[in-house]
Amino acid sequence: MGPINATSCAGVYTGNEGPALNPSPNLGYLNDGLLNGQYGLLSPTQFIQPSQLLALKNPNAAVDPGWIMLGMLEANAGELSYANVTPVGGSAFSLSQVLKYVQTQDSNVGGTWTLSVDENIKAIFAANNLFSRSNFDHLAFSVKSSTSWAVYDFDFTKMNGAFDLGTPYTITGTWKMNGDFDNSPGGKKDKEPSAQDISHITVWARDPITVAEVPEPASLALVGLGMICLAGFRRRKQP
Secondary structure (H helix, E strand, O other): OOOEOOOEEEEEEEOOOHHHOOOOOOOOOOOOOHHHOHHHOOOOOOOOOHHHOEOOOOOOOOOEOOEEEEEEEOOOOEEOEEOEEOOOOOOOEEHHHOEEEEEEEOOOOEEEEEEEEOOOHHHHHHHOOOOOOOEEOEEEEEEEEOOEEEEEEEEHHHHOOOEEOOOOOEEEEEEEOOOOOEOOOOOOOOOOOOEOOOOEEEEEEEOOOOOOOOOOOHHHHOOOOEEOOOOOOOOOOOO
């Protein structure tokens, strides 16, 4: 299976999405975190259909988008500062126990990223009363630079399934800031705009209730999957 681009983008918006980057309990509830509609910065159905909303907090109300924030990186390169999730009636659980996200930078404002999943993730989640479904169908990146931010989504259901966390995936990709996040050339017609640095980037995954798994042998081929760059997709103007 070859590299894929992000399936959709929200932004580029002027302002600060920071207040919506501290979800708690971080279980995918409506209005708990940026991608779950907190403060109205994004629609709860920005990257999913209304029929995909979940009944997580209230079993009688399918209103929850289901996005879990994995963590934040406040630089172009380094390892994620991992988020906590807190099960109902339980203690905060750091996602550093089951995930590892590392980002590198090349000579330009771009580079690579790698997301690795612990081979025992399902057992660890079960022991902590978390995410019994043990799969995810979306991976998204919220990127802030200077005064603007955008979100880039990868919808794995468009690859005929989702990631079953029973397989210890390592997902890799590349990122570039040019295109969506450029500095002004300062009025000089012959000067090319330069790319801005990352102020912070947050990584999100969505935990669906039911979804078909990626069939074998495609799941094995996803190891080392390249997702080509966070910038350079169709840019959406501010509303």
